[in-house]
Amino acid sequence: MGHVLAIDTSAGTSVAVLKDGVALAEVEIADTRSHTESIGNAIQDALSAAGVKPNQIKSVAVGRGPAPFTGLRVGIAAALMFAEGSGAELFGIVSLDAIAKQEFAAQSLANDTAAEQPLLVTSDARRSEHYWALYSGLDRHGVPICIEGPAVNRPADIEASLTERGIVAARTSLVISARAIGELFEAQAAAGSLSHDITALYLRNPDAVEPKNLRDFGKKVSG
Amino acid sequence: MSDWIIRPATETDLAAIMAIEHECFPEDAWSQDNMHFELLAHHTEYFVAVRDEQVIGYAGLSKVPSSDQGDVQTIAVLPSARGFGLGRALMDSLLAAAKRLHAREIFLEVRADNPVAQNLYVALGFEHIDTRKNYYQPAGIDAWIMRLTIPQRSIGREPVVLGIESTCDETGVGIVRGTTLLANIISSSMDEHARFGGVVPEIAARAHLEALKPTLDKALAEAKLSLHEIDAIAVANGPGLGGAVMVGVAAAKALSIATGKPVYAVNHLVGHVGVDILERGQVETPTVALLVSGGHTSLLLVRDLLDDVELLGETIDDAAGEAFDKVARVLGLKYPGGPEIDRAAAGGNPNAIRFPRGLTQAKDMEKHRYDFSFSGLKTAVARWVEVAEAKADSGEGDELNIADVAASFREAVADVLVSKAVKACLDHNVPRLLLGGGVVANARLRELAAERCAEAGIELRIPALSLCTDNGAMIAALGAQLVMAGRKPSSLSFGADSTLPVTTVQTH
Numbered sequence: 001m002g003h004v005l006a007i008d009t010s011a012g013t014s015v016a017v018l019k020d021g022v023a024l025a026e027v028e029i030a031d032t033r034s035h036t037e038s039i040g041n042a043i044q045d046a047l048s049a050a051g052v053k054p055n056q057i058k059s060v061a062v063g064r065g066p067a068p069f070t071g072l073r074v075g076i077a078a079a080l081m082f083a084e085g086s087g088a089e090l091f092g093i094v095s096l097d098a099i100a101k102q103e104f105a106a107q108s109l110a111n112d113t114a115a116e117q118p119l120l121v122t123s124d125a126r127r128s129e130h131y132w133a134l135y136s137g138l139d140r141h142g143v144p145i146c147i148e149g150p151a152v153n154r155p156a157d158i159e160a161s162l163t164e165r166g167i168v169a170a171r172t173s174l175v176i177s178a179r180a181i182g183e184l185f186e187a188q189a190a191a192g193s194l195s196h197d198i199t200a201l202y203l204r205n206p207d208a209v210e211p212k213n214l215r216d217f218g219k220k221v222s223g
Numbered sequence: 224m225s226d227w228i229i230r231p232a233t234e235t236d237l238a239a240i241m242a243i244e245h246e247c248f249p250e251d252a253w254s255q256d257n258m259h260f261e262l263l264a265h266h267t268e269y270f271v272a273v274r275d276e277q278v279i280g281y282a283g284l285s286k287v288p289s290s291d292q293g294d295v296q297t298i299a300v301l302p303s304a305r306g307f308g309l310g311r312a313l314m315d316s317l318l319a320a321a322k323r324l325h326a327r328e329i330f331l332e333v334r335a336d337n338p339v340a341q342n343l344y345v346a347l348g349f350e351h352i353d354t355r356k357n358y359y360q361p362a363g364i365d366a367w368i369m370r371l372t373i374p375q376r377s378i379g380r381e382p383v384v385l386g387i388e389s390t391c392d393e394t395g396v397g398i399v400r401g402t403t404l405l406a407n408i409i410s411s412s413m414d415e416h417a418r419f420g421g422v423v424p425e426i427a428a429r430a431h432l433e434a435l436k437p438t439l440d441k442a443l444a445e446a447k448l449s450l451h452e453i454d455a456i457a458v459a460n461g462p463g464l465g466g467a468v469m470v471g472v473a474a475a476k477a478l479s480i481a482t483g484k485p486v487y488a489v490n491h492l493v494g495h496v497g498v499d500i501l502e503r504g505q506v507e508t509p510t511v512a513l514l515v516s517g518g519h520t521s522l523l524l525v526r527d528l529l530d531d532v533e534l535l536g537e538t539i540d541d542a543a544g545e546a547f548d549k550v551a552r553v554l555g556l557k558y559p560g561g562p563e564i565d566r567a568a569a570g571g572n573p574n575a576i577r578f579p580r581g582l583t584q585a586k587d588m589e590k591h592r593y594d595f596s597f598s599g600l601k602t603a604v605a606r607w608v609e610v611a612e613a614k615a616d617s618g619e620g621d622e623l624n625i626a627d628v629a630a631s632f633r634e635a636v637a638d639v640l641v642s643k644a645v646k647a648c649l650d651h652n653v654p655r656l657l658l659g660g661g662v663v664a665n666a667r668l669r670e671l672a673a674e675r676c677a678e679a680g681i682e683l684r685i686p687a688l689s690l691c692t693d694n695g696a697m698i699a700a701l702g703a704q705l706v707m708a709g710r711k712p713s714s715l716s717f718g719a720d721s722t723l724p725v726t727t728v729q730t731h
Binding site for chain 1: 418419423425426428429431432435436439450465466469470471472473474475476477478479480481482483486715716717718719
């Protein structure tokens with residue numbers, strides 16, 4: 001498969017260079033408000049630390065979120081243009097899926113096995129909401145099987161929905177990393193389930209209220 | 224010893240030039256009208272040599288910005304001043320101008336029976352490439368066509384720069400070679416904002432991400448270039464909508480790393496000024512620039528494009544374009560408001576209603592001489608419409624005359640914009656005004672600017688509309704200037720700065 005550049009900006013800024021599923025270098029910047037400033041050096045530093053030139057990168061795997069809007073786009077835009085400039089092939093990975101893969105690995109769950117309890121993966125969506133998805137286990141290539149989500153809801157509503165249906169889910173405290181994106185990429189490549197879809201998973205509409213009557217404006221200012 | 228000075232020719236030199244013209248070329252002198260036109264044309268550079276306040280020689284060059292070839296139009300030295308190297312000095316001035324305008328080849332014609340002139344041109348590096356038979360009439364003398372190839376600096380040619388613009392609702396990718404435009408592709412998310420009556424930042428940012436690759440691919444196709452033929456990447460890192468700018472900045476950085484090409488972070492507003500390079504080969508300075516769009520209303524004093532840009536004033540509330548959008552809503556017109564109001568104003572009386580001109584009262588002019596305010600105007604229009612409609616409903620008045628309201632509103636905006644811009648020129652003794660930004664599409668603004676500038680003796684520059692609205696070509700053009708000036712690329716750590724000041728032309 002050649003070298004893989006993995007990028008995720010759904011939380012902080014995370015970049016990794018992998019070969020055959022093994023991370024050669026990782027750069028993690030936890031700050032969730034400096035994606036634009038960090039992304040260039042993060043990519044550059046990861047490549048240098050791995051001793052890999054841009055034209056050796058054959059695949060770029062990018063986290064699609066879900067994530068609060070602004071930072072997510074930085075990683076996707078960078079992945080898109082790195083692929084364009086280097087000639088690498090571009091793939092999208094659901095960031096929550098990559099967390100699930102990490103958690104199952106930590107539990108030493110074997111491939112082609114269901115977990116004892118379904119796994120609930122959540123991440124901060126701000127505005128008192130969480131992104132979430134539910135996973136049953138791993139398929140025979142080690143790809144997590146998503147049975148619900150990804151979606152965005154208030155934590156209490158997520159819990160209530162699970163309780164209502166008698167689902168007792170395991171939790172994880174892991175956060176997303178580009179290395180996890182790269183590892184899931186390898187598993188998906190083996191499974192033949194890679195996707196070129198890099199659409200950002202916002203799961204919310206833009207904050208804009210469509211005025212019912214655009215002319216209302218005129219009355220308000222004079223009222 | 225040279226006891227003359229050489230300076231750019233002006234209209235007032237016309238009579239002296241014509242006297243020399245007749246003395247040197249008794250058989251085939253240019254007409255005075257022709258010479259007058261040459262002196263005033265934008266694509267020419269004329270110089271005169273002056274000794275003891277007398278013009279003793281002149282020379283002219285023609286260089287059209289879209290071409291990289293220049294022509295020596297004429298050169299003449301009074302017989303009494305010949306033999307002291309003045310011809311060579313005038314040629315040096317022309318060649319310096321040609322280099323400044325990024326010409327790569329200079330052509331001239333010389334009489335076949337004038338070995339003195341031929342030897343001078345050969346000494347300057349010109350070669351005889353062709354002969355035109357019987358060119359000089361009525362004598363029937365042949366002309367030698369001579370060409371000088373100007374050596375290009377450092378990278379051996381003019382740099383090819385790709386520019387990325389994403390500061391508002393336009394995703395723009397432009398490509399230039401030096402000062403020559405190769406591609407200018409714009410993808411706008413305007414339609415997606417229409418139902419909200421204004422630009423929604425999050426919608427704009429989402430649209431940038433989706434438009435990025437197709438816009439880049441189209442620009443490369445139009446320029447017939449691959450990414451590997453690009454020498455540098457430029458990106459607008461502000462001012463603008465933060466989330467939107469971030470998309471362009473992240474894209475530019477990744478493109479830079481992947482291709483190994485340097486990246487230059489440039490100021491969006493200064494890009495609007497720099498775009499004039501693509502039409503004229505340079506931005507003539509000093510110039511005042513009036514930049515008017517849905518996001519900005521700024522008055523700049525540019526003494527040097529790369530090193531000395533000053534913000535004279537800006538809007539203290541709404542941008543002019545925003546005022547058009549809001550008033551369009553009041554009048555029940557569509558978004559974007561500019562063209563809609565232009566259409567509605569056709570046939571309307573611009574003097575029907577005297578809407579307020581913001582910040583033009585004496586006490587405001589003390590503190591806000593070059594600042595703008597459109598919020599009061601917008602409210603005044605809304606109130607006027609409301610009252611007029613109420614009167615019409617109760618039978619006290621005629622139905623609302625939308626054409627008059629639109630024309631009067633448009634007049635108020637154009638009047639205040641142009642008045643303050645012209646004032647800035649006069650106050651600072653700057654003989655030219657450059658317009659930029661999407662609101663330049665407004666016909667009345669252009670018309671009024673032309674009128675008032677002509678009255679005040681100010682040269683008005685309005686780039687083509689495709690270069691006035693937000694676009695990547697202007698970012699590329701400014702980036703190319705930085706490259707050609709030998710400026711260092713930006714580091715990879717610059718951010719998106721939504722309030723980037725115009726004094727920061729490049730972020731390092």
